Amino acid sequence: MHAELSFFDLFLQASLLVKAVMLCLLGFSIASWTMIIQRSKALNKAQVQSSTFEDKFWSGADLSKLYKEISARGAVDGIESLFVAGFKEFARIRKSPDSSPQAVIDGTHRAMRVSLSREVDELETHLSFLATVGSISPYIGLFGTVWGIMNSFIALGAVQQATLSMVAPGIAEALIATAMGLFAAIPAVMAFNRFSHTVEKLENSYGNFVEEFSSILQRQSIASNRTQAQ
Incomplete structure (x- = not known):
């Protein structure tokens, strides 16, 4: 009869502390999967946006028109926010009569670096939570297992004739806590590693764009100053 116990039956028969551990791990799992789905969509969007924008940027499009086109859409994010921040600062500094190419490059570079940090x-976002879930869930599950097994052996010691059938359900319900800890931890760790790699690639791509765009604006500033001097 005990062999036919379902997961739900084992949960109901578990001690209050083990039940609390299981519910905690279930909550961690639901929260981490929600964040995994959200982060996956956000990072995929950022990658597509970065690729699309860079194709348009390096196609030789007029920077002023590109800036107006993006700014007209309202709120911007991703690599487009770096471009908007840099070009806006470039245009603002250029209006100063005593602006030098070095002042232009310093100002635009700082503006884009601040935007890069925000992006x-x-x-x-939420990556630290996934790392935390991946790190602590197995230990929380192990704590529930140890507590459940301890209670099973304490109850076993109170009877005169102990059999395996008497202790098996208690051990089984306790081991579920470890299984749930692994169930919560493994997807969180895998997602954290994958997302961290994606963020690192995007950060490198953004950083390269900042340097390349700064060089373009510096060349434009030097060319403009030479034209004015003539």
């Missing part, structure tokens, strides 16, 4: 923070 990376946004890309890393």
Whole structure:
């Protein structure tokens, strides 16, 4: 009869602490899967947006028109926010009569670096939670298992004739806590590693764009100053 116990039956027969551990791990699992889906969509969107924008940027499009086109859409994010921040600062500094090419490059570079930092923070949203779930869930599950097995052996010691059938259900319900800990931890760890790699690639791509765009604006500033001097 005990061999036919379902997962739900074992949960109901578990001690209050083990039940609390199982519910905690179930909550971790649901929360981590929700964040995994959200982060997966957000990072995929950022990758597509980065590729699309860079194709348009390096196709020789007029930077002023590209800036107006993106700004007209309202709120921008990803690599487009770096471009908007840099070009906006470039245009602002250029209006100053005593602006030098070095002042232009310093100002635009700082503006884009600030925007880059904000975008990376946004890309890393919830990654620390996934890392935490992946790290602590097995130990929480193990704690529930140890507690459940301890209670089973304490109850076993109270009877005169002990059999395996008496202790098996208690051990089984305790081991479920470890299984649930692994069930919560493994997807969280895999997602964290995958997302961290994606964020690192996007950060490198954004950083390269900042340097390349800064060089373009510096060349434009030097050319403009030479034209004005003539």
